[in-house]
Amino acid sequence: MLQFKNKIPFIEGTSLHDVINVCQTPFYVYSQDIITQKVEMTKKILGKNIFFSVKSNSNQAILKIMQSLNIGADVVSVGELKRSLSAGFHPSKIIFEGVGKSKDDLVFAIQKNIRLINTESLEEIKLLQKLATEKNKTIDIGVRLNPNIDGGTISKISTGKKTDKFGIDINEIENIINLVSNCNNLNLIGISCHIGSQISNIDVYKNTFIEMKKVADKFVSAGINIQHVDLGGGFHVKYNKNDPEFEIKDIKKELDRCFGKSSYEISFEPGRYLIAEAGILVTSIINTKQNGGINYLIVDAGMNTLVRPAMYNAYHDIETIKNITDNSVSYTVAGPICESSDIFIKNVLLSEQSIGDILIIKNTGAYGKVMSSTYNTRPLPSEILINKENFAIIYSSDKIEKNIEEDIIPSWL
Numbered sequence: 001m002l003q004f005k006n007k008i009p010f011i012e013g014t015s016l017h018d019v020i021n022v023c024q025t026p027f028y029v030y031s032q033d034i035i036t037q038k039v040e041m042t043k044k045i046l047g048k049n050i051f052f053s054v055k056s057n058s059n060q061a062i063l064k065i066m067q068s069l070n071i072g073a074d075v076v077s078v079g080e081l082k083r084s085l086s087a088g089f090h091p092s093k094i095i096f097e098g099v100g101k102s103k104d105d106l107v108f109a110i111q112k113n114i115r116l117i118n119t120e121s122l123e124e125i126k127l128l129q130k131l132a133t134e135k136n137k138t139i140d141i142g143v144r145l146n147p148n149i150d151g152g153t154i155s156k157i158s159t160g161k162k163t164d165k166f167g168i169d170i171n172e173i174e175n176i177i178n179l180v181s182n183c184n185n186l187n188l189i190g191i192s193c194h195i196g197s198q199i200s201n202i203d204v205y206k207n208t209f210i211e212m213k214k215v216a217d218k219f220v221s222a223g224i225n226i227q228h229v230d231l232g233g234g235f236h237v238k239y240n241k242n243d244p245e246f247e248i249k250d251i252k253k254e255l256d257r258c259f260g261k262s263s264y265e266i267s268f269e270p271g272r273y274l275i276a277e278a279g280i281l282v283t284s285i286i287n288t289k290q291n292g293g294i295n296y297l298i299v300d301a302g303m304n305t306l307v308r309p310a311m312y313n314a315y316h317d318i319e320t321i322k323n324i325t326d327n328s329v330s331y332t333v334a335g336p337i338c339e340s341s342d343i344f345i346k347n348v349l350l351s352e353q354s355i356g357d358i359l360i361i362k363n364t365g366a367y368g369k370v371m372s373s374t375y376n377t378r379p380l381p382s383e384i385l386i387n388k389e390n391f392a393i394i395y396s397s398d399k400i401e402k403n404i405e406e407d408i409i410p411s412w413l
């Protein structure tokens with residue numbers, strides 16, 4: 001994403017130094033051009049029914065870009081639903097799923113007439129029928145199924161195995177059919193699944209498509225008019241040069257082979273694939289030290305800013321913007337948080353660094369800011385959007401004093 005012109009780092013037509021001059025590190029930067037390219041390419045290959053998984057990056061400026069590129073939104077909480085509406089998504093382009101929707105969440109979604117509420121249990125279907133009757137409405141629903149397929153990724157991001165908490169067991173289809181046949185206020189028009197994230201193995205997609213096709217056929221033969229088959233997200237992003245190659249063109253081949261020309265629309269819900277490579281995290285070195293022979297660079301971003309390395313052992317490349325051709329010192333880059341797991345990378349070769357230098361943590365557009373916290377009473381990171389020669393602060397980090405003021409000390413203390 002960074003390009004050097006006369007040793008000056010640029011994102012699109014904007015010098016990173018100009019951003020650093022007005023925004024305090026750590027902050028995320030996104031390139032509108034990269035987002036646009038990714039979305040257009042995905043639509044070109046997989047068709048127009050793409051629903052951006054809002055959980056991966058829910059900043060409203062990002063959502064506005066997605067909406068203006070004419071894709072939909074896939075939300076997993078009522079908060080994400082409200083954000084998507086506020087960013088301008090038409091309700092008919094929003095899918096609401098999630099394993100734990102409260103009654104109030106469902107009532108809100110029903111009132112908004114969104115495209116689909118994807119139910120994740122038989123109990124939720126019953127509750128929806130009750131709510132729809134009370135509101136004297138007929139509502140379109142989908143069911144998220146659990147096809148018992150192992151995505152082959154780390155267990156913390158697997159969602160499609162029988163024992164995972166997500167979706168309705170694929171063996172419950174008869175029960176779903178019987179239940180919805182007796183729910184006069186519900187139209188079951190969609191089925192969906194999501195196996196997990198970071199899936200590179202084409203066989204996993206192939207097996208998922210085969211299972212979902214069988215299920216769609218079963219519903220259709222039971223007289224249920226399935227209009228949407230949603231095959232989830234999870235497309236792999238190459239974070240590390242040793243990661244497997246992955247091309248969505250290969251998914252398309254399996255898709256055509258399995259579904260051919262069907263009577264229903266096929267859709268996908270990618271998050272990471274559309275936004276991860278369009279973002280970087282910019283951080284400053286606040287301390288350097290040697291412990292046990294390790295050269296530590298302590299930066300001002302921590303696991304509170306980007307939790308993926310600490311939470312999933314996720315790999316993010318780190319680069320410097322100083323002496324970029326002289327990468328000869330081995331460093332371990334750590335955050336300031338009081339936790340041993342607050343390490344971004346070990347043994348990365350960089351040019352010699354000192355306090356005040358800037359480091360770039362790459363491919364952090366997805367599951368970065370959205371998962372940040374104020375742990376250790378530190379502020380949330382700001383976010384910047386770049387569009388050619390222009391940039392805008394799209395989230396301005398609050399002063400930590402505001403966070404402190406939000407605590408309420410009871411009168412008896």
Ligand SMILES: Cc1ncc(COP(=O)(O)O)c(C=O)c1O
Nearest residue numbers: 053194197233234269270271272
């Ligand atoms: C239901 C659902 N759909 C889509 C996604 C997007 O996944 P990814 O960002 O890996 O494409 C997720 C994330 O896990 C999800 O839970």
